[in-house]
Amino acid sequence: SLSDRLTATFTNLRGKGRLTESDINSTIRDIRMALLDADVALPVVKQFTRGVRERALGAEVSQALNPGQQVVKIVNEELVEILGGQTRRLNMAKSGPTVIMLAGLQGSGKTTFAGKLARRLRDEGHFPVLVAADLQRPNAVRQLEVVGERAGVPVFSPERGNEGGHDAVSENAEGTRSYGDPVWVAQAGVNQAKLRQYDVVIVDTAGRLAVDENLMQQAADIREAINPHEVLFVIDAMIGQAAIETATAFQDGVDFTGVVLSKLDGDARGGAALSVASITGRPIMYASTGEGVKDIEVFHPDRMASRILDMGDVLTLIEQAERAFDKRQAAEMARKFSGGEDFTFDDFLQQMSAIKKMGNIKGLLGMMPGMGQMRDQLNALDEREFDRVEAIVHSMTPFERNNPKQINGSRRARIARGSGVSVSEVNQLLERFGQAQKMMRQLKNGGGMPGMPGMPG
Numbered sequence: 001s002l003s004d005r006l007t008a009t010f011t012n013l014r015g016k017g018r019l020t021e022s023d024i025n026s027t028i029r030d031i032r033m034a035l036l037d038a039d040v041a042l043p044v045v046k047q048f049t050r051g052v053r054e055r056a057l058g059a060e061v062s063q064a065l066n067p068g069q070q071v072v073k074i075v076n077e078e079l080v081e082i083l084g085g086q087t088r089r090l091n092m093a094k095s096g097p098t099v100i101m102l103a104g105l106q107g108s109g110k111t112t113f114a115g116k117l118a119r120r121l122r123d124e125g126h127f128p129v130l131v132a133a134d135l136q137r138p139n140a141v142r143q144l145e146v147v148g149e150r151a152g153v154p155v156f157s158p159e160r161g162n163e164g165g166h167d168a169v170s171e172n173a174e175g176t177r178s179y180g181d182p183v184w185v186a187q188a189g190v191n192q193a194k195l196r197q198y199d200v201v202i203v204d205t206a207g208r209l210a211v212d213e214n215l216m217q218q219a220a221d222i223r224e225a226i227n228p229h230e231v232l233f234v235i236d237a238m239i240g241q242a243a244i245e246t247a248t249a250f251q252d253g254v255d256f257t258g259v260v261l262s263k264l265d266g267d268a269r270g271g272a273a274l275s276v277a278s279i280t281g282r283p284i285m286y287a288s289t290g291e292g293v294k295d296i297e298v299f300h301p302d303r304m305a306s307r308i309l310d311m312g313d314v315l316t317l318i319e320q321a322e323r324a325f326d327k328r329q330a331a332e333m334a335r336k337f338s339g340g341e342d343f344t345f346d347d348f349l350q351q352m353s354a355i356k357k358m359g360n361i362k363g364l365l366g367m368m369p370g371m372g373q374m375r376d377q378l379n380a381l382d383e384r385e386f387d388r389v390e391a392i393v394h395s396m397t398p399f400e401r402n403n404p405k406q407i408n409g410s411r412r413a414r415i416a417r418g419s420g421v422s423v424s425e426v427n428q429l430l431e432r433f434g435q436a437q438k439m440m441r442q443l444k445n446g447g448g449m450p451g452m453p454g455m456p457g
């Protein structure tokens with residue numbers, strides 16, 4: 001399988017320079033198959049692999065990964081990027097109700113999703129209302145009412161929500177039966193929401209089985225009438241190659257601000273996500289994953305990327321290889337003490353223990369070149385604190401000691417636990433250390449220590 005081939009040992013090319021064309025070609029062939037298997041539309045596959053090839057050709061050979069893994073890593077990063085990078089949140093109104101309109105083909109999952117989104121927003125403390133502006137099918141309004149009941153969210157529908165006259169069956173110029181005027185219902189729904197102080201209005205609209213100009217015009221009219229904060233295009237994840245045509249038609253006809261990928265609980269590998277995102281440039285915001293009212297997920301580009309690639313195990317291996325490499329590299333760095341490198345916590349520890357052996361810290365620091373300026377900061381550091389500082393540094397991993405900038409919040413919490421101090425003490429030390437590092441750098445660059453090999457000045 002693809003995974004086997006990619007994890008099988010490649011010729012070791014470490015240090016060879018750039019990835020070679022043949023390294024890339026064989027992996028790209030595999031990637032193309034994986035994307036087509038995932039039902040990514042062909043033009044998107046072509047464009048995508050072209051981009052990956054260009055980037056891979058310019059890439060330096062990784063020290064940590066074999067070439068196959070390295071190409072997969074690039075592919076994964078590009079996928080995540082196209083799928084939107086970070087998850088985008090709903091654009092909420094600053095005042096008055098947030099208006100969200102749903103659009104998409106019939107059967108794509110709009111009405112089901114309307115209920116899920118309403119329920120989720122309700123659970124988050126909002127007061128949503130659903131508006132039944134699909135008057136195309138006689139039972140569509142009833143369906144939304146059932147959905148609303150399940151979600152515990154009220155539904156504004158033409159039968160209930162107005163003075164009558166608009167729920168009569170009518171026929172438009174094209175002879176299409178319609179149970180009232182959806183534009184009017186949508187607008188009345190939004191007005192009702194304002195009056196009754198609901199803070200989110202979700203407008204369900206009609207869809208047809210294939211892209212259709214009347215439908216598109218109707219959706220565009222609704223959009224114009226209610227001026228929504230979000231127009232979410234709901235698309236069935238199983239749509240396959242038709243994704244491009246459908247998404248383009250809706251973008252041209254109604255335009256939308258975000259995408260909902262529905263029926264992701266099925267067999268679909270999610271290729272439609274890549275097709276829609278790369279053709280329309282619109283972010284995918286939610287995944288709909290079942291018929292139940294709670295089957296809704298915020299869309300995660302990274303998870304979708306690994307689903308499309310179907311290479312979860314390869315991606316895990318890549319991460320492990322990079323982590324193992326970090327460790328190896330950190331150990332090497334810890335061994336060498338070079339004046340040319342940035343001042344690290346390992347250097348710091350060595351200096352501290354040297355100074356401690358000699359006794360009086362402050363006096364000695366005052367005598368070290370350049371350290372006089374640091375005295376004020378170091379005056380705040382008494383001898384007992386010194387031991388605590390040492391404990392903190394000892395709780396750091398070799399990687400952290402050599403890369404203090406990489407010590408993020410969770411690492412800080414772990415270090416604090418390990419050394420029995422508070423996180424704020426760790427923060428203080430890191431801040432002081434950052435200042436010391438800067439000073440050391442100035443010393444080196446400013447020629448404060450003359451005669452050091454490899455130093456300018």
Ligand code: GDP
Pocket residue numbers: 104105106107108109110111112113207262263264265266288289290291295
């Ligand atoms: P609409 O015509 O766009 O409003 O689509 P509906 O919401 O009526 O959904 C069409 C059919 O798909 C219904 O039978 C739904 O139960 C089903 N459906 C909708 N969303 C999902 C989903 O995420 N997963 C699954 N398995 N079925 C879904």
Ligand code: MG
Pocket residue numbers: 107110111112134140204205
């Ligand atoms: Mg519907």
